[in-house]
Amino acid sequence: MSTGATGFLQRYEGLAGRLPGDSALRSAAAAAFKASGLPGGTQQRRIEAWKYTSLRSVAEAKFQPDTAPRHEVETVLAGLMLLDAPRIVFADGVLRSDLSVMPPTGFARFADQPDFGTLSWPDREPMVALNTMLAQDGAALHVPAGFDAGIVQLVSIATGEGDFHPRHSIRLAKGAMMTVVEISAGQGRYLLNTVTEIHVAEGAHLTHIRLQDEAVTAFHISTTYAGIETGGTYDSFTLNLGARLSRTEVHAQLSGAGAIVHLNAAQILTGSQHADFTTVVGHAAPGCSSRQTVKNVLNGRSRGVFQGKIEVARIAQKTDGYQMNQALLLSPDAEIDCKPELEIFADDVKCSHGATVGELDPDQMFYLRSRGIPDAEARSILVRAFLAEALGAVADETIRNRLETAVGQWWERQKA
Amino acid sequence: MLEIKGLTASIGDKPILKGVDLTVPPGEVHAIMGPNGAGKSTLGYVLSGREDYTVTSGTVTFNGIDLLALEPEQRAATGAFLAFQAPVELPGVNNANFLRTALNAIRRAHGESELDAVQFLKLARAETKRLHMPDDMLKRNVNVGFSGGEKKRNEVLQMAILRPKLAILDETDSGLDIDALKIVADGVNALRGPEFSALVITHHQRLLDYLVPHRVHVLANGRILRSGGPELAKELEKNGYAGMIAEAA
Structure with a gap:
C-alpha cells in the first residue's frame, strides 16, 4: 500500500461506488486532492495557508484503516x-x-x-x-x-x-x-x-x-x-x-x-x-x-x-x-x-x-517558592493562572471544570 | 538561632554585602537599620535564596541548618519567611488557594497531614478576623488591585498562617499609615515566643515604637557598623546615619 496522497487516492479508487452520497462531489474532491496533494507533502508546491505547518509526517506515515475494532x-x-x-x-x-x-x-x-x-x-x-x-x-x-x-x-x-x-x-x-x-x-x-x-x-x-x-x-x-x-x-x-x-x-x-x-x-x-x-x-x-x-x-x-x-x-x-x-x-x-x-x-x-x-x-x-511551594508546583500554578483567562471564556461551570481537570491531568502526565 | 558569619554577596560583578556578621538568638527580634543602598534588602533576599544574588563567601545557619545550601522552598520549610518590600502580584491565582498551597507544601515537608479547603478556610478566616482584614482578601487574586497597605497586610496574613520561626521583614513599614503600621507590628508581636526570631529591616524608627526590638544593628556599605539596644534607633532618628558612617570611616 502506498503512503501519502497516492495511498489515499488508491483507497478512494478501491472504494468507488461503495461510498455514501453524491459521487460527483466526491470525484471532484478527489481531483482537487490529486492536484494539491498533502500540504508540505512530497510535492514541492508551497501553500501559503500551510506556511507554518507541514504534513510531511502525515505523507510519510502508513495508515491501515481496515483493522478490526479494538x-x-x-x-x-x-x-x-x-x-x-x-x-x-x-x-x-x-x-x-x-x-x-x-x-x-x-x-x-x-x-x-x-x-x-x-x-x-x-x-x-x-x-x-x-x-x-x-x-x-x-x-x-x-x-x-x-x-x-x-x-x-x-x-x-x-x-x-x-x-x-x-x-x-x-x-x-x-x-x-x-x-x-x-x-x-x-x-x-x-x-x-x-x-x-x-x-x-x-x-x-x-x-x-x-x-x-x-x-x-x-x-x-x-x-x-x-x-x-x-x-x-x-x-x-x-x-x-x-x-x-x-x-x-x-x-x-x-x-x-x-x-x-x-x-x-x-x-x-x-x-x-x-x-x-x-x-x-x-x-x-x-x-x-x-x-x-x-x-x-x-x-x-x-x-x-x-x-x-x-x-x-x-x-x-x-x-x-x-x-x-x-x-x-x-x-x-x-x-x-x-x-x-x-x-x-x-x-x-x-x-x-x-x-x-x-x-x-x-x-x-521566587515569591511562590519563598512561601514553601516547590518549583514544579509553582510553575504549574503560574501556567494555570496564564490559562485562567482563556478558560474563563467557558461560561458553563461544569464544562469549565472538566477542561480544568484535563489541564491538571496533562500536568500530572508531564511529572510522571 | 540565626547565625550569619562573614557573609559577602554580589549582584553581577557588584559586591553589595561585604562581610556581615550577625546572630539572632531564638525568641529575639532584631532590627536592621541603614541608609539607602546599604544592602538591607540584599540581606533579606540572600537569606531567602533569591537567584539574582551570588554569595561569594561566609555562612548562614538557622537552627544549625546551612540555609545557603537550600532552595527557596526548602528554606521556607525550615521556618524562614521573607515579607516582601514590594509584594508580587499573581493575576489568575486566588489568594486562598495560594495560601493553602503554601501551607500544605510546608506541612508536607514536615510530614504533617494537609488541610482540606474547609479546614483551611476556617483557619484563614480566624486569622483575617484577628488581623482586622476583610474576608474578601481571601477571595481576590494574590495582591492584584491591592493598595500598598493591603499588600503589606497580605504579607502579614501569610505570616500569620504559615507561622514561621524566622520572619524577615523587608521594609514592610514603607508607605504605611499608622493604622497599617500597627497591624504589621501586631502581626509580628503575635508570633513572639521562645522559638520565634525576627529580623526587621527598616528605614525609620517609627515601626520600632510598636515592634520593640531586643537589638538594633546599623548596616551601611555592606557591613554592620554598630549594634546596640532599642535606644540606638532613637539616636539614629535624631542624628541620622551620616555622622555614624563618618565616625566609622
Whole structure:
C-alpha cells in the first residue's frame, strides 16, 4: 500500500461506488486532492495557508484503516469523564450506537443521510478535499426553531493506525440553542481528519467546546465552516492538549447584522508536539463582533501556530473585531509562530490584534517558592493562572471544570 | 538561632554585602537599620535564596541548618519567611488557594497531614478576623488591585498562617499609615515566643515604637557598623546615619 496522497487516492479508487452520497462531489474532491496533494507533502508546491505547518509526517506515515475494532475503545471511553448528557460516540470513524446515549431528537447519521453541506471548499482546502473524498460517517445535529437542545457530547475515539474522516453538520434554526462538547482521544498512530459544517440561524446560540486529547503519536486535523445569521452567536472554545501534530482551522462567516463569533483557544504542548490554530473570520454584515483569545503554553521543543485572518467587507460597518495571541514559553527550544491578518474594506470599524510572548516571571516564581511551594508546583500554578483567562471564556461551570481537570491531568502526565 | 558569619554577596560583578556578621538568638527580634543602598534588602533576599544574588563567601545557619545550601522552598520549610518590600502580584491565582498551597507544601515537608479547603478556610478566616482584614482578601487574586497597605497586610496574613520561626521583614513599614503600621507590628508581636526570631529591616524608627526590638544593628556599605539596644534607633532618628558612617570611616 502506498503512503501519502497516492495511498489515499488508491483507497478512494478501491472504494468507488461503495461510498455514501453524491459521487460527483466526491470525484471532484478527489481531483482537487490529486492536484494539491498533502500540504508540505512530497510535492514541492508551497501553500501559503500551510506556511507554518507541514504534513510531511502525515505523507510519510502508513495508515491501515481496515483493522478490526479494538477493545481499547472502551478503556479510552471510560477515562473520558463524560458529562451527564447525551453522547454520540464514534470509534475509529464509525458510529457506535451501543456506546452512545442518543439525544431524544434531531440526530441523523452521515452514513444513512450523507450531507456534505454548502459551505466547505474542497477545491481550496486539501484536507477538506481528502475528507470529502473518503468521508463515511459523522453526525448531523439539527435543533428546531426556538428549542433548547442542552448539551450534546460528540466523542471520537480512535485506535491503531487508521485514518478517519468524519463529516459532521450542526444546524440551529431560528432562536434555537445548543451546547456541543466535542471530545477526541485515542491510542495509536492514527489520523483524524474531521470536517464540520455549522449553521446558526437568526437569534440562535451555539456553544461549541472542543477538547482535543488525542494520543501523542496521532495526527488531528479539524476544519470547521460556520455561517452565523442575524443576531446569532457561535461561541467556541478549543483546548488542544494531545496529538503529535494538530491543526484546528475555523472559517466563520458573519452574514447577518449583529452576529457574534468567539473563537477562543488554549494549546498546551510539550516534547515535539505541533499545534496550529488557524481562523478566518468574515465580517459580511454590519454591527457584528468577533473575539479571539488564543493562549499557548509551550514546553520542550514544541511549536505553536496561530494564524488569524479578519476580513471586513465594505458593507460591514460598525464591525468590532478583536484578536489576541499569547504564548508562554517554558523552554528555550519552544517556538510560537503568529500571523494576524486584517483585510478591511469598511471605514467605520474597530479591529484590534495583539501578540505577546514571554517566559515565566522570575519574580512571581521566587515569591511562590519563598512561601514553601516547590518549583514544579509553582510553575504549574503560574501556567494555570496564564490559562485562567482563556478558560474563563467557558461560561458553563461544569464544562469549565472538566477542561480544568484535563489541564491538571496533562500536568500530572508531564511529572510522571 | 540565626547565625550569619562573614557573609559577602554580589549582584553581577557588584559586591553589595561585604562581610556581615550577625546572630539572632531564638525568641529575639532584631532590627536592621541603614541608609539607602546599604544592602538591607540584599540581606533579606540572600537569606531567602533569591537567584539574582551570588554569595561569594561566609555562612548562614538557622537552627544549625546551612540555609545557603537550600532552595527557596526548602528554606521556607525550615521556618524562614521573607515579607516582601514590594509584594508580587499573581493575576489568575486566588489568594486562598495560594495560601493553602503554601501551607500544605510546608506541612508536607514536615510530614504533617494537609488541610482540606474547609479546614483551611476556617483557619484563614480566624486569622483575617484577628488581623482586622476583610474576608474578601481571601477571595481576590494574590495582591492584584491591592493598595500598598493591603499588600503589606497580605504579607502579614501569610505570616500569620504559615507561622514561621524566622520572619524577615523587608521594609514592610514603607508607605504605611499608622493604622497599617500597627497591624504589621501586631502581626509580628503575635508570633513572639521562645522559638520565634525576627529580623526587621527598616528605614525609620517609627515601626520600632510598636515592634520593640531586643537589638538594633546599623548596616551601611555592606557591613554592620554598630549594634546596640532599642535606644540606638532613637539616636539614629535624631542624628541620622551620616555622622555614624563618618565616625566609622
